[in-house]
Amino acid sequence: MDDAYDGHETGTDTDRRHGLDRRRVLKTTAGGAAGLSLAGCLGTAGSIVGGNDVEPVTIGVLAPNPDSDSTGRSIVRGAQIAVRELREADGINGRDVEMVVGDTNSSSLEARRQYQRLILEEGADVTVGISTSEALVELMDDIAEQQTLHLTAGAATTTASQKVNEEYETYKYHFRVGPINGSNLAQAQIDFLSEKGADIGWNSVAVLAEDYDWTKGLWAFYQSHFDDLDIDVTMWDRYPPATDDFSSIYDDVEASGADAAFISTAHTGTAALQDWGPAEREFAFGGIHVPMQLPSYYRLTDGACRFAVGYASATETSKLTSETQPFVKSYKDTYNGRSPVYTGFIAYDAVKLFARAANETKTTDSEKLVGKLEDMSFTGTTGKIAFHGPDHQYAHDVIYGEEYVHPVYFQWQENDDGGGSQEVIWPDQHAPDDAKYLDPNWF
Structure with missing residues (x-):
């Protein structure tokens, strides 16, 4: 794995917000949750920006296992870079900016505990993060209760945005900065197959x-839209959680005659990959594969992902906007050459988006910022960020489209030095002129 989360700046103070002491180190929380060793403060509370002795703006960051999990680590690091850039500029509304981290431990219960701690003990003005849908769904009522903005960076479930649409006044404090939601992810998959499938020889797929x-939303979308494609679906399989042996599934894929296995996987992705490439299965492989987004995945799998196709909000070589490559450079310069995964791009954008909204409205009050975020657009690292309005089915979700946030599809290919690189192959406007899909060499 990449190197562990490797440090933070801390400060001390005894000021109070929301009537509670502010902690500069994490402590044992109610219910017996252990305090985190990575603590999570960037900035010194009570420090002076512009010569004014005022409370800093506090960014609360929720991330799973930042010392060991790549998506969680990238959330923290992406947010850290944004906070550092804000502190080096004018802060937010002339106030310094600090960051506190809560390790969700990939648990819905712990996510709720850490969220409450960030809001009630650390006095967070906004929270950013949450990379798993299960945790976000459980957190929605807490966000509603605290009436504090939460900017999701990682979870794709449509449940959150549907809650905003159905009970707006209760759930309006939630916005998804990225990735695009499950239904939009499905649409991106459909768009990729429609525009690129024939070119790469994927005329039939096993879904x-x-x-x-x-x-859930992704699967329903597939089933209602695949009939519109000039691509045959040879089989459907929504396989059980924690599947770790795909041999029988892949036997069925081969028997169906599919040109490719078109997969959507996060938790079971590496097992699915290892049973494909090293076994030299007679079909191509690709789709939404969260582990494959990891820049070091080629090395971690000893090249097993070669020829596999993946999706990402951004990659270390993509140039989606004028902000993409500067962020990648800053990330690599800061973290010993390591590259961000998708959550790092999104967390960075979320913090910068919040800062822009707060600076333009001259407030960090969540009630006032809701309307501002609904009306604004923002050029981030993953595209132009704007949100669906309250009446939309997916209220407060980032908009998917060519002029907005649009994911890229890449293929893992071997490079000249024997390593691997994520070569963007779609959409054409983001792919290099010499981009070429390669069939697996065992075909």
Whole structure:
């Protein structure tokens, strides 16, 4: 894995917000949750920006296992870079900016505990993060209760945005900065197959998806839209959670005659990959594969992902906007050459988006910022960020489209030095002129 989360700046103070002491280190929380060793403060509370002795703006960051999980680590690091840039500029509304981190431990219960701690003990003005749909769904009522903005960076479930649409006044404090939601992810998959499938020889596919909450909307979308494609679906399989042996599934894929296994996987992705490439299965492989987004995945799998096709909000070589490559450079310069995964791009955008909204409205009050975020657009690292309005089915979700946030599809290919690189192959406007899909060499 990449190197662990490697440090933070801390400060001390005894000021109070919301009537509670502010902690600069994490402590044991109610219910017996252990305090985190990575603590999570960037900035010194009570420090002076512009010569004014005022409370800093506090960014609360929720991330799973930042010391060991790549998506969680990238959330923290992406947010850290944004906070550092804000502190080096004018802060937010002339106030310094600090960051506090809560480790959700990939648990819905712990996510709720850490969220409450960030709001009630650390006095967070906004929270950013949450990379799993299950945790976000459980957190929605807490966000509603605290009436504090939460900007999701990682979870794709449509449940959150549907709650905003159905009970706006209760759930309006939630916005998804990225990735695009499960239904939009499905649309991106459909668009990729429609525009690129014939070019790469994927005229028939076996549609596979792990049976987790985040694929519910995606799966329903597939089933209602695949009939519109000039691509045959040879089999459907929403396979059980925690599947770790795909041999029988892949036997069925081969028997169906599919040109490719078109998969949607996060939790079971590496097992699905290892049973494909090293076994030299007689079909191509690709789709939404969260582990494959990891820049070091080629090395981590000893090249097993070669020829596999994946989706990402952005990659280290993509140039989606004028902001993409500067962020990648800053990330690599800061973290010993390591590259961000998709959550890092989104967390960075979320913090910068919040800062822009707060600076333009001259407030960090969540009630006032809701309307501002609904009306604004923002050039982030993953595209132009704007949100669906309250009346939309997916209220407060980032808009998917060519002029907005649009994911890229890449293929893992071997490079000249024997390593691997994520070569963007779609959409054409984001692919290099010499981009070329390669058939697996065992075909």
